[in-house]
Amino acid sequence: MITFSIKQGASFMLTGRFSTANGQRIALSGCQFLCDLRDSLGVLLASLTCRQPANVPWALNLTFDGDTGKWPVGRYFADISISDAAGTVVLTDTFAVLVSGSQTGAQA
Secondary structure: OOEEEEEOOOOEEEEEEOEOOOOOEOOOOOOEEEEEEEOOOOOEEEEOEEEOOOOOOOEEEEEEOOOHHHOOOEEEEEOEEEEOOOOOEEEOOOEEEEEEOOOOOOOO
16 A cells, blocks of 8 residues: 655645556546545545646646645545546545644644
């Protein structure tokens, strides 16, 4: 399982590139995406915004527009649900997001 790290208060943005097992890029044009970040009990921490970058049909940006400073320290989990125009739904592998405290600007 891939793990990404973020510190409380930092901007959240991940970019994923999609390809087959043999490296062929997968075009995501016309697809819809959902991605939720949850704790190990399934409690929702954040719904992430999923946007395709311009002119890169095999990539997807995941962002959170809110304040990550309020996210509790811990390990969270997500996958991406991808739905195509025909209604086929594919889920990516689960990935982890490790949230740690920031030392800069920390209050005693």
